[in-house]
Amino acid sequence: MQVKFTAKNLTVSDSFRSYVAERTPKIDALGTKVSNLEIKITRREHSKTNGQQDIVELVVIEPHHVLRASATADDKFGAFDLAFGKLTEQLRRLGDKHKVHRGRHGNPSTSELTAHEFAELAIVPADVDALLSQRRKHDEEAA
Numbered sequence: 001m002q003v004k005f006t007a008k009n010l011t012v013s014d015s016f017r018s019y020v021a022e023r024t025p026k027i028d029a030l031g032t033k034v035s036n037l038e039i040k041i042t043r044r045e046h047s048k049t050n051g052q053q054d055i056v057e058l059v060v061i062e063p064h065h066v067l068r069a070s071a072t073a074d075d076k077f078g079a080f081d082l083a084f085g086k087l088t089e090q091l092r093r094l095g096d097k098h099k100v101h102r103g104r105h106g107n108p109s110t111s112e113l114t115a116h117e118f119a120e121l122a123i124v125p126a127d128v129d130a131l132l133s134q135r136r137k138h139d140e141e142a143a
Contacts, residue, residue, distance in 0.1 A: 001024065001027070001028055001034050001035065001036065001037055002035070002036050002037070003020065003021075003024060003036075003037045003039065004036065004037070004038045004039065005017070005039050005041070006038070006039070006040045006041070007040075007041045007042075008040075008041070008042045008043070009042060009043040009044065010041065010043040010054070010076075012041060016076060016077065016080075019077060019080070020039065020080065023084060024037060026088060027060060027087070027088070027091065030088060030091035030092055030095060032062060032063075032095070032098075033062055033063055034060055034061070034062055035061050035062065035063075036059075036060070036061040037058065037059070037060055037061075038057075038058070038059040038061070039056065039057070039058055039080075040056070040057040040059075041054060041055070041056050041057075041076050041079075042054070042055045042057075043055075043076075051074075052074070053072050053073070053074060054072070054073060054074070054075055054076040054078075054079045055070060055071070055072045055079060056070065056071055056072075056073075056076060056079035056080045056082075056083045057069070057070040057083065058070070058080075058083045058084065058087045060087060060091070065094065067087060067090045067091065067094070069083045069084070069086035069087040069090065070083055070086075071083035071086065
């Protein structure tokens with residue numbers, strides 16, 4: 001997976017890069033075939049708050065899917081954590097869509113077993129005469 005950083009109005013420090021590198025394996029674990037992770041960090045001076053705010057936008061590109069998450073906080077580490085939580089939730093939900101949630105789909109069906117004459121289960125047919133004789137003995141003892 002390629003990680004691409006884009007920064008506006010600030011520089012991306014090595015500590016932030018290592019912080020991101022520690023957390024990106026979780027994206028690989030949740031995503032099926034994640035090819036790119038784009039991280040855009042923007043620092044803006046907000047007039048109504050006490051000062052600077054950092055906006056972190058995360059974009060994950062998978063085949064047939066593009067997932068985005070963004071968050072705003074006073075520092076880029078906090079904003080990254082918030083956006084990362086949102087992104088991992090989206091990846092988890094996407095993975096759940098592909099799972100089969102009904103029935104037992106891993107077990108072979110009865111028709112498949114009978115087609116192979118129960119060879120996969122190693123079932124040996126019982127001797128009918130022996131079963132009937134045991135049943136007669138049991139009925140005689142009960143009477």
